[in-house]
Each structure stands twice: as C-alpha cells, then as structure tokens.
Amino acid sequence: MGEPTPKIKILQGALASDLSAATYQIHDESHTLGNALRWMLMKNPKVEFCGYSVPHPSENHIHMRIQMYDNLSSLDALLKALSDLDDLCVTIDEAYQKNLQEARYERWNEES
Amino acid sequence: MASSSASSSKLPQSVYNPRRHVGVHAERVTDVSSTEYPGHYPDEDHSWDLAKFKQNLKVEVKRLSQRSVEFDLVGVDASIANAFRRIMIAEIPTIAIEHVYVWNNTSVIQDEVLSHRIGLVPLNVPPALFKYRNPNGVPTDQDTIVFKLNVTCEVEKNAPKEKGAPRKLIHEEVLSGDLLWVPQGEQQSVFPAGSPFPAPTNKNIVLAKLRPGQEIDMDLHAIKGVGKEHAKWSPVATASYRLHPLILLNPSKPVPTHLAPKFARCFSPGVVQVDKDGQISIDERNMRKESMSREVLRHKEFEGCVDLRRIRDWFIFTVESEGPYEPQDLFPQSIRVMREKIALIRREAEALMADSDAAPGSVGPDGDIEMGGV
Numbered sequence: 298m299g300e301p302t303p304k305i306k307i308l309q310g311a312l313a314s315d316l317s318a319a320t321y322q323i324h325d326e327s328h329t330l331g332n333a334l335r336w337m338l339m340k341n342p343k344v345e346f347c348g349y350s351v352p353h354p355s356e357n358h359i360h361m362r363i364q365m366y367d368n369l370s371s372l373d374a375l376l377k378a379l380s381d382l383d384d385l386c387v388t389i390d391e392a393y394q395k396n397l398q399e400a401r402y403e404r405w406n407e408e409s
Numbered sequence: 410m411a412s413s414s415a416s417s418s419k420l421p422q423s424v425y426n427p428r429r430h431v432g433v434h435a436e437r438v439t440d441v442s443s444t445e446y447p448g449h450y451p452d453e454d455h456s457w458d459l460a461k462f463k464q465n466l467k468v469e470v471k472r473l474s475q476r477s478v479e480f481d482l483v484g485v486d487a488s489i490a491n492a493f494r495r496i497m498i499a500e501i502p503t504i505a506i507e508h509v510y511v512w513n514n515t516s517v518i519q520d521e522v523l524s525h526r527i528g529l530v531p532l533n534v535p536p537a538l539f540k541y542r543n544p545n546g547v548p549t550d551q552d553t554i555v556f557k558l559n560v561t562c563e564v565e566k567n568a569p570k571e572k573g574a575p576r577k578l579i580h581e582e583v584l585s586g587d588l589l590w591v592p593q594g595e596q597q598s599v600f601p602a603g604s605p606f607p608a609p610t611n612k613n614i615v616l617a618k619l620r621p622g623q624e625i626d627m628d629l630h631a632i633k634g635v636g637k638e639h640a641k642w643s644p645v646a647t648a649s650y651r652l653h654p655l656i657l658l659n660p661s662k663p664v665p666t667h668l669a670p671k672f673a674r675c676f677s678p679g680v681v682q683v684d685k686d687g688q689i690s691i692d693e694r695n696m697r698k699e700s701m702s703r704e705v706l707r708h709k710e711f712e713g714c715v716d717l718r719r720i721r722d723w724f725i726f727t728v729e730s731e732g733p734y735e736p737q738d739l740f741p742q743s744i745r746v747m748r749e750k751i752a753l754i755r756r757e758a759e760a761l762m763a764d765s766d767a768a769p770g771s772v773g774p775d776g777d778i779e780m781g782g783v
Contacts, residue, residue, distance in 0.1 A: 304757040316765070323754060329495040330750050332488040340457040342447035372762050379755045381457050383748055385489065388459065389482070390744045392468040396480075397737055407474035409611065 308360070318364040319371045327351065331359040337378040337385075343369050420693045424655060424720055431652060433717040435706040443486055443721060470737065477729040478736040482650075483722060490650055490724045496743040497648035499637040502536040503732045504554060505529075506641075508630035515624050516583075518617045523625070526616050527558070529641045530585045531732045532631060534607045538599055542632045550594025554607050556629040557589045562619035576621075583625060586612030607631075610732060644739060646729040653723035654699040656680065656691050657716040664689050664714050672714070675705035697725060 308320040323330070331349040338347040338361075346364040363371035423429070432439035445455045467483040482490055509524040516523070534554060542552040565577035580587075590607045592600070600606045617625060636643030656676070658664075664672045666687030673681040679695040701719070705711050730736040 305754060305761060307761070326750070326754075327495075329492045329500070330747075330754070333492040333747075336486050336488040337457065339446050340455065342454075342456045372758065372765070376755065376758055376762070379751050379758065381459070383751045383755075384459050385462065385485075386744050386748050386751070388463055388466060389468060389485070389489075390741055392466055393470075393480070393740060393744075396468050397470050402470040403472045405472060405474045407476045409476055 316370045317368045321361045324358045326359050337382045430718040431721050479727050482724040493743045496746050500635050500746050501644045501742045503642050503644045504534040504631050504633050506629045506631045510628040513626040516617050531610045533610045533733050539633050554631040555591040558627045561624040564621050582615050583617040585609040585614035644732040644734050646731040648728045650724040650726045652719035655718040662713045
C-alpha cells in the first residue's frame with residue numbers, strides 16, 4: 298500500500314518560491330468542490346488567475362492552480378476561499394431552514 | 410389549475426437586468442457564464458461580500474410531497490448550485506445491501522442477477538445510526554444490518570377446488586417485503602419495538618418469480634456507502650435544476666392581433682394570455698412553467714417579436730427522495746457534506762501552512778526539494 302496519499306499537496310514543478318503562484322493537488326475531490334472553490338478564489342481581487350482541472354478520470358484528484366498579485370501567498374488565498382465558502386454554505390442553510398419553517402409551500406399528495 | 414402556492418404574483422423587477430440573462434436562440438445559447446468577477450467591469454467591485462450575498466440570496470420551497478420537493482435557489486453561481494446537486498446524487502450516505510450469501514437458489518434467476526436486484530432495493534435505515542464498514546475489518550453490529558430472505562413456493566392446498574381453475578400458489582412472487590431484518594448485537598435497542606425497524610421503503614418490488622418447489626434462501630448484509638461508489642447508495646431518484654425561464658416581448662414589434670392565438674400556442678399552457686382584442690400579455694406567475702421549446706422561433710411571422718431568456722442565477726431544483734431521507738432534508742444534508750469537505754481540506758491546508766512556516770526554503774511533506782531552484 299505504501300504511504301497514504303496526502304489530502305492536499307503542492308506540486309513542486311510549478312511553484313514560485315514565495316508561494317505567490319502554486320498548483321495544489323487535492324486528493325479525493327472532483328468537480329463538485331473544484332468548481333465551487335475556483336469560483337470563490339476568483340472572487341478574490343488579489344487573485345490574478347485561478348483554474349482547476351481533473352487531470353485524468355482514473356486518478357482520484359484535482360489540480361487547483363492559483364496565481365496571486367503583489368507576491369501574496371496563494372495558500373492564504375486558498376484558506377480564505379475555504380472559509381468564505383463555508384460562510385456561504387451556512388447562509389444558504391439558514392435561509393432554506395427559515396423558509397421551510399414558514400411553510401408557505403404547496404403541499405401535495407404523490408402516489409408511489 | 411389554481412396553484413395554491415403562496416408565491417408572489419409578480420417577479421421582482423431585478424430579473425429584467427440583462428446581466429442576469431442567458432440568451433436562448435433557435436440553435437444556440439449565449440452568455441452562459443457569469444462575468445461578475447473582480448476586475449471584469451471597471452469601477453465595480455465584485456469581490457466576495459457575505460453581507461451582499463445574504464441580501465441577494467433567496468431560497469424558497471415551492472412544492473412538497475411525501476416523495477419530492479421543488480425549491481428555488483436564487484442569487485448563487487452555477488458552480489455552487491451544481492456542487493449541491495452533485496452531492497445529493499453522489500455523496501450523501503445511505504445503506505444498501507452489499508454482501509449476499511446464497512444458501513440455496515433453485516429459481517430460474519441466477520444468483521448474481523438476483524443479488525444485483527436485491528442490492529438496488531432502497532432501505533429505510535437512517536444512515537447516521539451506522540458507521541462505514543472498515544474494508545479489512547470484521548462486520549459488527551455498528552456497521553452491518555443483516556436481512557434474511559427465505560421463500561419457498563408451494564401449492565395452496567386449502568384453496569377451494571374449481572374444475573379447470575388454475576392452482577393457487579403461495580409465494581409465486583418474491584417481493585422486497587419478504588426481506589426480514591435479523592437484529593444483531595445491540596441493534597434491537599437502537600430500533601425499539603414499535604418504532605420503524607429496518608425494511609425496504611417499498612414492500613412491493615418483485616425480486617424473482619417462483620414455481621412450486623422452487624426455493625430461495627439467502628443471508629444479506631447491508632452496509633453504509635455513497636452514490637459515487639454505486640448508484641444503489643444514492644438517496645435520490647433525481648436531483649436536478651433548471652434555470653428560470655423569461656419571455657420578453659418586444660414593445661416595438663407587437664404580435665399581429667390575428668396571429669395572437671397561434672403565438673400563445675407556441676408556449677406552455679397558461680404562459681401567454683390573449684385578451685378579447687387579441688392583445689398579448691405574459692403571466693409572470695406562470696413563466697416558470699414555460700418548457701422553452703423554442704417553437705416560437707420556428708415561425709417567420711414572429712421574428713423579432715419576442716426574446717427567450719433564462720435567469721442565470723435562478724435555479725429551480727427538483728429533488729425526488731428514494732430512501733431514508735424526507736425529500737426536504739436532502740438539500741440540508743448536501744450542505745452538511747459540503748461543509749465537511751471544506752473543513753477537511755481547511756485542516757490539511759493549515760497543516761501545510763504550518764509545515765512551510767516551520768521549514769522555510771522547502772515545502773511539502775518530503776522537504777527534500779529546495780524552492781526557487783531550477
């Protein structure tokens with residue numbers, strides 16, 4: 298089996314020494330998280346470029362490329378995007394639960 | 410057709426903002442992706458702003474039945490809506506039969522085919538009560554639910570005899586309702602008598618057909634899993650969304666009054682209204698029912714009269730539950746799974762950060778690569 302694959306690692310072949318540009322390999326993730334995280338990273342004005350890919354369908358990981366302005370750290374931007382994405386999830390959950398409790402929907406009977 | 414949903418009768422004025430529109434043309438769609446990113450529009454700030462997001466977000470449950478739910482998610486990007494849709498299909502755990510031990514099967518349906526059919530039967534077991542099975546471990550009462558299927562077909566001997574009438578058979582069909590739960594270890598206390606015990610959600614699924622004397626005897630082990638491994642673990646029959654349709658009439662080119670009924674027939678029933686003078690109006694409440702067949706674009710006489718659009722950030726979700734979850738609980742579950750994914754990556758990314766801080770000049774668990782090298 299060897300060593301377990303790390304959840305996230307930095308690809309050494311495409312890296313700026315100050316981490317201002319880096320490609321992260323995220324294990325056991327797909328378009329589900331990749332595209333959502335890419336969108337949140339692109340919402341950061343300090344991000345010059347962000348893109349993700351699924352390099353091969355039989356390899357269970359994604360690549361997330363982040364390049365920053367002003368030599369800022371791409372890892373900081375990644376952490377900020379993750380925390381913002383979490384806030385977004387909480388907001389949607391609260392809004393859904395609130396609306397569900399108001400029970401203003403149409404109730405109907407579905408035969409199975 | 411009186412809809413009892415308490416939705417507002419008018420759409421908010423902001424849906425007419427052309428920046429929110431996806432164009433629908435005869436053979437193509439335009440402006441599919443959002444452009445609201447920082448730096449795209451001069452003098453506009455589109456960076457992430459939670460307060461602004463909260464203000465624009467609208468979530469509204471529209472219709473709910475025992476099996477399905479329809480709700481609107483307005484004000485998010487497609488990448489977010491799609492993440493929740495994908496999670497509902499592939500990453501919310503359920504419990505399904507995975508291991509089948511065949512003691513006897515004299516029916517005409519082969520062991521492996523029957524086993525596959527049994528695996529697909531949706532069970533009512535709440536997945537939160539159970540753990541994932543350790544792939545190399547021994548099954549325990551915390552990760553495995555055992556069912557028994559023992560059915561023999563016989564001739565009904567007590568049935569009244571009528572000349573020429575076919576024989577009455579017992580267990581001519583093996584149904585999902587014939588699966589009997591066998592409590593293991595402490596499971597009896599998890600499902601106390603009187604509460605719903607583990608069983609298929611639908612008791613009338615035909616698994617096999619038997620003739621007199623044929624027998625099926627199997628032990629079945631159900632375990633927890635997710636839909637991305639096998640669709641039998643998917644908690645939904647469908648989870649999909651569509652974008653809210655929008656029909657824009659061109660005020661400078663009204664539809665000729667004598668063609669008004671033909672124009673109305675190009676759309677789904679109730680969407681376009683024609684008054685007695687042949688004047689056309691769009692019912693905003695019914696706009697969401699439009700099938701977007703694009704029929705109106707096939708007729709030369711209506712060219713330029715109407716624009717078909719969709720609203721890029723208005724997602725109409727339809728989710729059908731097929732398993733242990735109530736339909737309205739599936740979306741919150743998908744949010745929970747999404748947050749778990751985020752939390753895991755965040756923890757690992759923070760560890761990565763600590764690593765790179767501790768060892769300046771080298772990054773990564775190996776630590777053997779000098780940064781800034783060739």
